[in-house]
Amino acid sequence: MKILFGTDLFYQNFAGSVSFIQYLAKGLIKDGHQVFVIAPSKTFENTISIEDGVTVYGIRSVIIPDVIYPSQFRIPITAGSNKIRTILEEVKPDVVSIQDHFMIGGKIAKESRRLNIPTVGTNHFMPENFIHYLYPPEFAKEFLRKLAWKDFLRVYKKLDVVTTPTKTAAELIKNLGLRNTIIPISNGVDLKRFNPKNNGQTLRTKYNIPPTEPIILFVGRLDKEKEIDELIKAFAETLHKIRSKLIIAGKGTERSKLISLSRKLGLSKDIIFPGFVPHVDLPSLYATADVFAIASIAELQSIATLEAMASGLPVVAVNAIALPELVHDGENGYLFEKGDTKNLSDKLVKILKDKNLRKKMSKKSLEIIKQHNIEDTVKKYEKIYEKLVKS
Structure with missing residues (x-):
């Protein structure tokens, strides 16, 4: 099959939805399918490139000023352009799979209907992921939240099938009024790459962490909804009871504030901010840690938590949205x-x-994570695509 993904985030390599597309595309290519992606280009020009066997059509884009989002985020220019329609007509995909409802996702959904191409939409979206970047007054936040969900429904209600990474996420959009076929399918994790046998000693040596000193780890975007300040404040209390280190890996809008908070609390020597960690180094990073901690209030699953569990880590997670589907309180970790x-x-x-x-x-994390093998995720999506193509 020819499978075309659409996303406004493909080149922003710090979002979980990006990892999902890359892992799924890799599995689909391995099974003999052709995979294409329409995403923002890295420049103001329309581009075509090959990324790990995926043909990527870049839609010309502009970068958001650092004052709004200081993480090299790009917005595609789709208004008044027929470029997406032209790509769909040239590629002639058997099925289209959009990952969001914004400029590119919305345009692809519209053009796919016109060309009678079956379309699947995966939801990774929650308004809490972006509303704070608009800096609204408190009284306007709920209005903007409802407006954001309304815009999501406008696009996704016209799709053939909608998928979500968890049952919790499926119930969420169902309760908002989405009446499509909604299928929960885990984002999945590569159990061959992420496993307890990986060696993290190199990173311990790099950061001069004694082998007897335990490590608490967080991996992800350092943005407001991740509530990383709560991890730092909790770590300050933790140090009074046990010598340990906290590694906060990732980049995002809150990084400088979090570093300042660490200094203010006198934790600079005990909290490590390695920045963005490339995918190739992630297995070793998880292997360095003794426990994974996450306080994010807007997780429809959490790929980082999947990777941590696959690496055999216990997880301490906030009792919010879909995290309790992964973290079973008192079994493979704790909820707070x-x-x-x-x-x-x-x-x-x-x-x-x-x-x-x-x-x-650790043993329980490894038991639970077996249900989230990326190979099973790929097979489930293949069945959906094949069924739509045949119908």
Whole structure:
């Protein structure tokens, strides 16, 4: 089959949805399919390139000023352009799979209907992921949230099939009024790459962390909805009970503020900010850690949590949205309530101080993660695509 993905985020290599597209595309190519992507280009020009076997059509784009989003984010220019229609007519995909409803996703959905191409939409979206970048007054936030979901429904209600990474995410959009066929399919994780046998000693040596000093890890965008300040505050309490290190890996709008907070709390020597970690180095990063911690309030699944579990880590996560589907309280980790940094700290200390508990929770993480093998995810999407093509 010829499968074409559409996204406004393909070159922004810090979003979970980007990783999902790359992993899924890799699996589809391995199974003999041709994969194409329409995404923002890296310049003001329309481009064509080959990325790991994927033909990528770049739609000319402009960069958002740093004052709004200081992470090299680009906006595609689709208004008044027939470029997307031309690409679809040239490629003649058997099925289209959009990853969002914005400029490119919305335009592809519209043109696919015109050309009678079956279209699937995967939802990675929550308004909480971007509303704060608009800097709205408090009274306007709920209005903007409803407006954002309305725009999502405008595009996704016209699709043939909608997929989401979790049952929680499926219920969320169903309750908003989406009446399409909604199928929850895990984002998946490569269990061959992420596993407990990986060696993290190199990174311990790089950051001069003694082998006896446990490590708490977070991986992801350093943005407001990730609530990383709660991890830092909880870590300050944790240090009073056990010597440890906190690694906060990633880039984003909040990085400088988080570094300042670390200094203010006197934690500069104990918190490491390595910046964006390339995909090739991620398995070793997880292997360095003893526990994974996440306080994000807007996770429809969390690819980083999947990777941590596949690496055999216990997880301490906020009890929000879909994270409880991965973190079974008291089994492979613990849940804490948003804002309760004391409880977060207590749970981290409990895991770090008890080697037998860590082993038990590690074993449970590896058991749960078997349900999220990327190979199974690829097969499930193939079945959806094949069924749509035949109908």
